[in-house]
Amino acid sequence: xxxxxxxxxxxxxxxxxxxxxxxxxxxxxxxxxxxxxxxxxxxxxxxxxxxxxxxxxxxxxxxxxxxxxxxxxxxxxxxxxxxxxxxxxxxxxxxxxxxxxxxxxxxxxxxxxxxxxxxxxxxxxxxxxxxxxxxxxxxxxxxxxxxxxxxxxxxxxxxxxxxxxxxxxxxxxxxxxxxxxxxxxxxxxxxxxxxxxxxxxxxxxxxxxxxxxxxxxxxxxxxxxxxxxxxxxxxxxxxxxxxxxxxxxxxxxxxxxxxxxxxxxxxxxxxxxxxxxxxxxxxxxxxxxxxxxxxxx
Amino acid sequence: xxxxxxxxxxxxxxxxxxxxxxxxxxxxxxxxxxxxxxxxxxxxxxxxxxxxxxxxxxxxxxxxxxxxxxxxxxxxxxxxxxxxxxxxxxxxxxxxxxxxxxxxxxxxxxxxxxxxxxxxxxxxxxxxxxxxxxxxxxxxxxxxxxxxxxxxxxxxxxxxxxxxxxxxxxxxxxxxxxxxxxxxxxxxxxxxxxxxxxxxxxxxxxxxxxxxxxxxxxxxxxxxxxxxxxxxxxxxxxxxxxxxxxxxxxxxxxxxxxxxxxxxxxxxxxxxxxxxxxxxxxxxxxxxxxxxxxxxxxxxxxxxxxxxxxxxxxxxxxxxxxxx
Numbered sequence: 001x002x003x004x005x006x007x008x009x010x011x012x013x014x015x016x017x018x019x020x021x022x023x024x025x026x027x028x029x030x031x032x033x034x035x036x037x038x039x040x041x042x043x044x045x046x047x048x049x050x051x052x053x054x055x056x057x058x059x060x061x062x063x064x065x066x067x068x069x070x071x072x073x074x075x076x077x078x079x080x081x082x083x084x085x086x087x088x089x090x091x092x093x094x095x096x097x098x099x100x101x102x103x104x105x106x107x108x109x110x111x112x113x114x115x116x117x118x119x120x121x122x123x124x125x126x127x128x129x130x131x132x133x134x135x136x137x138x139x140x141x142x143x144x145x146x147x148x149x150x151x152x153x154x155x156x157x158x159x160x161x162x163x164x165x166x167x168x169x170x171x172x173x174x175x176x177x178x179x180x181x182x183x184x185x186x187x188x189x190x191x192x193x194x195x196x197x198x199x200x201x202x203x204x205x206x207x208x209x210x211x212x213x214x215x216x217x218x219x220x221x222x223x224x225x226x227x228x229x230x231x232x233x234x235x236x237x238x239x240x241x242x243x244x245x246x247x248x249x250x251x252x253x254x255x256x257x258x259x260x261x262x263x264x265x266x267x268x269x270x271x272x273x274x275x276x277x278x279x280x281x282x283x284x285x286x287x288x289x290x291x292x293x294x295x296x297x
Numbered sequence: 298x299x300x301x302x303x304x305x306x307x308x309x310x311x312x313x314x315x316x317x318x319x320x321x322x323x324x325x326x327x328x329x330x331x332x333x334x335x336x337x338x339x340x341x342x343x344x345x346x347x348x349x350x351x352x353x354x355x356x357x358x359x360x361x362x363x364x365x366x367x368x369x370x371x372x373x374x375x376x377x378x379x380x381x382x383x384x385x386x387x388x389x390x391x392x393x394x395x396x397x398x399x400x401x402x403x404x405x406x407x408x409x410x411x412x413x414x415x416x417x418x419x420x421x422x423x424x425x426x427x428x429x430x431x432x433x434x435x436x437x438x439x440x441x442x443x444x445x446x447x448x449x450x451x452x453x454x455x456x457x458x459x460x461x462x463x464x465x466x467x468x469x470x471x472x473x474x475x476x477x478x479x480x481x482x483x484x485x486x487x488x489x490x491x492x493x494x495x496x497x498x499x500x501x502x503x504x505x506x507x508x509x510x511x512x513x514x515x516x517x518x519x520x521x522x523x524x525x526x527x528x529x530x531x532x533x534x535x536x537x538x539x540x541x542x543x544x545x546x547x548x549x550x551x552x553x554x555x556x557x558x559x560x561x562x563x564x565x566x567x568x569x570x571x572x573x574x575x576x577x578x579x580x581x582x583x584x585x586x587x588x589x590x591x592x593x594x595x596x597x598x599x600x601x602x603x604x605x606x607x608x609x610x611x612x613x614x615x616x617x618x619x620x621x
Contacts, residue, residue: 010482012543013573014601018483025529025538052320052541054565055529059541061319064602065609156541156565159322159431163539163565171528178532179567196567197529198539203322204431223432234422234433235321 007057007080009073014064015049017073019080020057025197027169029056030153031276034091034240035083045075053239055153055163055198087277095149095242095294097268098201099217100192101253102126102142107191107212110184117182125211129177129194142247144175145213149287150199152241160203160221162237167287169280175199179209190216199245217248217256218267226263236267242274244296270294298362299412301445302396305357310416310435310447313346314560315424324562325544326426326434329407329509329583332469333371335612337411339619340368340388342458347415348425350441352408356399357441359410361391365449366413366458372405372471372584386463405471405584413458414450428561430510467615471584476594477557479547480601481572484537488549488571492519496571497593501555505587509561511548512582514591519552521569530567539567545574547593559583575601577608 008020019036022029030053037053040060047067052059062072103126115121120128126138135141150164168174177194184207187193191202193210200210203221220236222228237243248256259265272294278286291297301308311334314327328334328351338347350357356374369376369385376383377398383389385408391397402408418425418436427435436445488496499517506513521534530536535551541564542548548556548568557574559582574582575596585591596604 011480011573011598012483013480013545013575014598014605015576016543016573018540018543020483020540023527023538025527049316050319052564054540056538057540059319059543061543064605069598069602154539154541154565155320156322156539157563159318159324159428159433161322161565165529174529176529176531179536181533196531196536196538206430221431223438237321239320 009077011069012059015061017060017062017069017076018057019076022056025055025165026171027151027165027167028280030151030165031086031089032084033058033153035086035089036080037239039079039083040076043079045072047072052156053154055165089276091240091274091276093240093242093272093274094238095244095270095272095290095296096236097296098243098245099248099252099256100214100245101217101248101250102145102214103138104215104250104253106188106215110186110188110191110212114180114184117180117184119178119181126213129175129211129213132177133175145199146245146247148284149242149244149291152237152239152243153198155235155237155239157200158203158206158221160235160237161200162220162241162243164199164243165197167242167279169283177211180211183207183209187212188215190219192216215253217253218260218265227260230260230263230265231267242272244291299447299449300360300362301357301441301443301447302360303358304441304443304445305352305399306355307353308357308441309351309427309429310348310418310425311351311427312348312425315422315426315428315434318422319541319564322564323422323431323433324428324564325560326424326428327560328409329560330371330409330580332577332580332608332612333407334409336386336463336615337368337370337409339616340370340386340458340461340463341366341411341413342452343411343413343415347411348418349409349411350416352399352402352410353406354402356402356408358396358398361395361397362393363449364390364392366390367397368411369408371408372402374402374408375400384462386468388458388461390459404473404586406586407583412449414452417448417450430561461619463615464618467611467618471581473586474590475581475585477574477578477582477591478594478596478601478604479545479572479574480598481595483543483546483572484570487522487537487569489520489522492521493571495519497595500590500592503585503587503589503591507587509559509583511556511558511562512585514555514557515553517553517555519549521552535569536567537569539565541565542570543573545576545579547571547574557582575604577605
């Protein structure tokens, strides 16, 4: 039903197998990643320590004393081939609402502080990203970043960081941005960034190279007990989640922050069943149904 | 309990590492030099992955509030019990009130202090290792500070550990110049042929910007292959679509620099990689000082597994010698 190129496998040192399904990002490739990695996890293969979905591939760590790397590669190759076809796949997933204060003064301040590393040192990162994506006003850009839900295609970098990619079959509809010429040495916690075709929310303060377009009111990583209780664990995200951004005002941003601090805020999370084939066939019509069922529309 | 009189430069609680959370961005952390760490635990009768203290360059000053047995291994650091120097790689009895202190490490970076019964901090995400960047595990997710009090577990019959010693011939030597073995692959095609040749032929020098997250190497130049970055990667020639990095990844963030990712690694990103360093050489890297020089040597998986077998064989020889 779908044409998918052949996966390339590499040994990473003596403990890893890296599978690269494609060089280029597309939503179809990541559906395949989700399908294959879930099956590898489900099989509980002896000697396998970690199974990590990536944007266009996946990484498996193993103990060579418990499983022969060659034998394991054979098993993974077989799973990879069989689960590449996701036409009948249903992904149990979660839809999560992310309230974002776009075009805010906090990220503007960081843009000013690190302007010597930026390709367009003048203004805010928001304005830079807005313009290179062909928008002249903030509102239509924010609309583009909030209307389409995003798939959590992988997690990594620091604990809790998700990479989000829009549920968008047309690549020319995907918002994109170059990364900083040289990474910032600091980024505020909860900053929302775009780099390449991906959106991330910074889990903790630290270095970073994505263009900062706003601030999330809710954390994606919990270090304190009350935040752990709020997120139901250390991390908000899971690979395969579907995240829906919502634009909020400065007032609402501070209100949610206060509720998060008091421990009374509960993120909007709905369990859903996502069918990649239905999405590819019906696009935004299918997403609208999902959003409505989840109470997001 | 152990009373921390001085925390030292960066003293952390570490075990063999945290596994099962890499897919959510959690680095394994764990002892930077697993060989020295494991041996320290065996010397005092602990399990191989028991929690011990990892010292970086300048060690702590510790007062013991009860009798126990300890061992110091890793980078030479001239440990002293009260005023007397004590040997490394040997199980040492300490009495209540004894104070353990160190000189600056020489010829290596990390030393290990194992205590019989382990440093009994509560496990966090299934491990006692400290992951500093996100304050996970260890002693409150941070390095030790003056005035901390460390809980110590108990072990039956510790006294028969006294005097156990690792034979000189089996102790690691940290030479200032060494080879790093790696398996080529994972995005290595982004390098030009010339770039790969330069990478292999250069004697790389370790930069001062090296730590538990990664080691940086300079004094070389690696041209990238021409061509546009793939869709989704951004527009820098060193970027590929963000992916999950194996620990030990050799990253090329720009044409003048190499980073080898260690236990506190960022778990993913978009830098080109030449390949992955084999497991036991990561501990060797973590023991090297700035300005040490290295060469990268490409091996096959077959050769890597053979080196791994030799490494484990040495460890088992030590284990056997300590049991007898």
